[in-house]
Amino acid sequence: MPRTGKSIVNFTAAFSVLLFALLLGVMHGPTPIPLRTVIDRIISPNASIDSVIVWDIRLPELVAAALVGGGLAVAGAVMQALLKNPLADPYIVGASAGAGLGATLMQEFLPFVNMMAPGAFVGALAAVFLSYLLSRGRGTTSMLTLILAGYAVGVILTSVMTFLMLLNRQDLTTIFAWEIGGINGVTWSRVAVVVVLMTVSLLVIWPYAHDMNALLLGEEQAHHLGVPVRRVQFVLLVSASLLTGAAVYISGLIGFVGLVIPHVVRRLNGPNHRQLIPLAFLIGAAFLTLAELVATSMPVIGPIPVGLVTAFLGGPYFLYLLVRQNRWKQGWSR
């Protein structure tokens, strides 16, 4: 069984890289802390400056980056299985526009409490629900219609958001920074919210790994194999949106992680979701932790939003995939 042996190696490698990235992240920063001290302070926290930096500043942000990366990667893998399209991403069915509008509405109407993130979260779910309801036809839900409905819903919500932004110019920078996506000012209590939301959605997604494999063969064949197609699609869509919403809640709209990571994992380890889902979480987590490290240690200009780093790395890779898929469809050699 070659694939099983290969996946054990892949799991070990992904886990090691994640651990390495987290440790490097804690050591690294304006005040470097040696590895020895980091390990000591993680095991036994005390009142020292080092301990405060490790526990209250660096670890929450790194853990948040890892969770966001892992969550977006799994959400991307699920959306790609649902839409049967390897180029789908967690934002494709209107989630990002919904999140943007939700955040803007909160900023406009409740500026005195910091409700931007929960607003984004509710907005993302609402937009996905709207797209889903619009695409429900006789029998099964058409996944192509879902993409198109998601696009239309996205355009409408974005235009409403832009209108609101024009009404209230002084908030442009906040919203703009949030749209690029970045991880800063994270506290343990916000991380806890994300941990709870992600645990719930991952526990819901995991038992459906076999069904996602069946869906790769098309909705008809999945039906014949005994998958309650419409119910599974609905449950997975909601859980993927919940994962996306949890990620958006803490970091804004970080692009390309959900698109690119599942793709990389499929090339490494094949499309079987029983391995793809956990491996995508680990590799997504490691990737965004490393990207966060790069983003916070930019020379000269200082820290930049991590969304810029992922877009800079992920954009070209996406174009490469697009060209490759296109050539393959035209019968060129792979």
Add this chain to the structure above:
Amino acid sequence: MVSIMQDAMLELHDVSYHWPGASQTFGPISQRIAPGRFVALIGPNGAGKSTLLKLIAALWRPDTGEVIVNHQNVLTLTAAQRARQISFVPQTLDTSFDLTVREVVELGGLNRLSWRDRLQFRPSVSPSQLESTLRRTEVWHLQDRAFTTLSGGEAKRTLLACALMQEAPLLLLDEPTAHLDPGHAMKFLDLVRAKVDAGELTVLMAYHDLTTVGLYADELWVMDQGQLILTGAAADVLPHPMIRQIYDVDFIPLVHPRTKRPMLIFP
């Protein structure tokens, strides 16, 4: 009445359907298949053969009537229960993801997974069952190949292996040998016929080739314009004038020199 009921693997009671936007309607059709029979569904393109298979597989819901498989209305079954009664080999399968042959065939066991199986890191079928099915359908040597790289015959055998893995008593085949060369076509049908002869399967197969259909099927159902117009033993149906009429061809009836089974050849 009760004794007749026990004899049927598949019963259609006044099943009718209308295609969205089309003026032509389908059915009503009433017919039955006894357990252990190999029935072929023939008729010109657009006669409604695929529609009938989709209605039986509960992919579409009939406007009236009911489809009874093994004494149960297919619409009242859960997806997993239905997959334990009916398996389906489609005409074509379009996927852009590289699942291996082994992973595709394993999906045949999906309907038997309990929630505990699903939560654990465990495959859906036992290795020994998987091996015997892969060997019987002659795809054992392909098990680590990506499904998308298979030839037509290999892909069909893989889909048959997947269907057999469901262990459902009723197998539906939608033109299984289309695009296969005669060698692969014969091996595929021999395999299905052997399962029927072993008493493990009842088969309903949509099929186009009138030369070979009588060599495999016990019974023929003839469809034209959404109606079931003729049914009976292959030896009675093939020479019937109605066949010439619906295809508008003067076929020549023959008897296979060795097996004495009925055939039709081009005039």
